[in-house]
């Protein structure tokens with residue numbers, strides 16, 4: 001299927017069993033139709049309910065999105081401070097920050113929240129979003145048009161929100177600008193709801209008790225009255241949405257297989273642009289296509305003081321312990337595997353090539369070694385995106401715990417990786433919190449990304465609960481002890 005002729009008909013396979021709309025042309029975005037040919041055919045099928053919701057969302061995006069009269073009117077109302085919903089068009093603006101993996105998980109979360117609340121999703125994706133991804137919705141754009149410099153629109157100040165905004169849900173609740181009674185009634189101190197609210201759902205411990213009330217049913221009713229929501233998150237909040245009462249039933253209907261949410265939504269939303277896709281497929285054909293099995297090793301180091309040798313030892317003992325690569329050269333030659341290494345450094349690749357290069361016929365490969373993470377650099381992000389897609393084309397994955405880069409690869413692939421535990425990125429020491437008895441890696445319970453900083457607060461009961469015990473399809477993550485994931 002990888003050599004599929006574009007002139008032939010686009011079939012259900014190319015449209016991922018109805019997940020994708022047939023309303024785009026082939027040439028505009030080749031990855032949309034070629035993706036399936038490079039990936040395992042999976043048993044996960046999108047449910048009719050999910051497909052219906054996606055088509056409905058596409059219609060909403062087109063009716064209310066940038067360029068429409070409804071959009072112009074909504075922006076004018078926002079600028080003049082009027083909290084009125086016109087034409088049934090309400091908006092969710094996702095504010096991008098952090099690395100690409102974090103951004104993709106956060107966009108997926110925002111999209112699902114937009115679908116559940118019938119809002120138009122607009123992505124404030126930074127300068128390079130259009131270089132990385134094709135438009136997912138036909139006949140419109142998902143990129144937020146930035147107002148001109150002379151404009152006072154709150155849409156201009158989005159990157160300025162760092163949690164301190166008085167318009168945040170948490171601060172509005174704390175200041176009494178809005179109250180939610182024990183019975184769940186919402187009342188605003190002003191005569192009308194405000195034109196916009198800011199949702200601070202950032203990980204790393206910086207979002208507080210009142211911000212986390214986002215995950216309560218009554219507070220969702222409150223938010224429903226506000227025409228514009230600006231969401232700041234770096235997290236995969238989807239498991240939290242499953243725990244939010246008004247959404248639970250609907251999500252269960254959309255996703256009868258709870259462990260395939262990112263698998264479907266990631267394949268629906270993200271289509272690398274032709275430039276990125278060309279790099280991916282060219283690299284794949286030259287280096288990986290010939291092997292019978294592709295083993296992807298993703299190495300992500302967060303702490304500067306972490307000795308590389310310790311990271312390498314952990315990886316090699318994982319590979320040995322799980323027998324992922326041959327330990328000796330076989331009598332009849334080499335194994336028909338190929339190894340793909342991704343890392344910011346080339347040091348690991350060189351050691352792994354020295355160790356295994358002679359034992360795998362397909363060789364050991366690393367597409368790039370960028371040295372360090374860079375910001376606002378389109379070429380750098382394009383390489384990062386290519387490597388996430390190349391990893392997703394592997395048959396076996398070993399990933400670094402905590403890394404959203406790895407989560408995206410495993411999710412797009414539909415593979416449960418072997419995950420190497422890591423200290424959190426904010427830990428002072430790379431050993432912090434790691435149990436010396438812990439195995440070098442563990443198989444993830446599902447292909448879903450981990451939600452690193454969920455709220456444990458049960459709004460109805462008014463106390464914290466053990467999130468591992470609330471529902472059978474939500475479990476703690478093997479790599480992030482306080483995180484949860486769908487299984």
Ligand code: GDP
Pocket residue numbers: 098099100101102103299300342343344368370372373374380381383384385387402403404405406
């Ligand atoms: P996380 O920090 O591991 O959760 O993943 P993110 O993707 O959010 O941020 C890490 C960023 O560092 C990536 O987006 C890339 O810009 C860069 N990066 C990290 N690891 C790699 C790698 O193996 N290859 C490339 N090309 N870039 C990487």
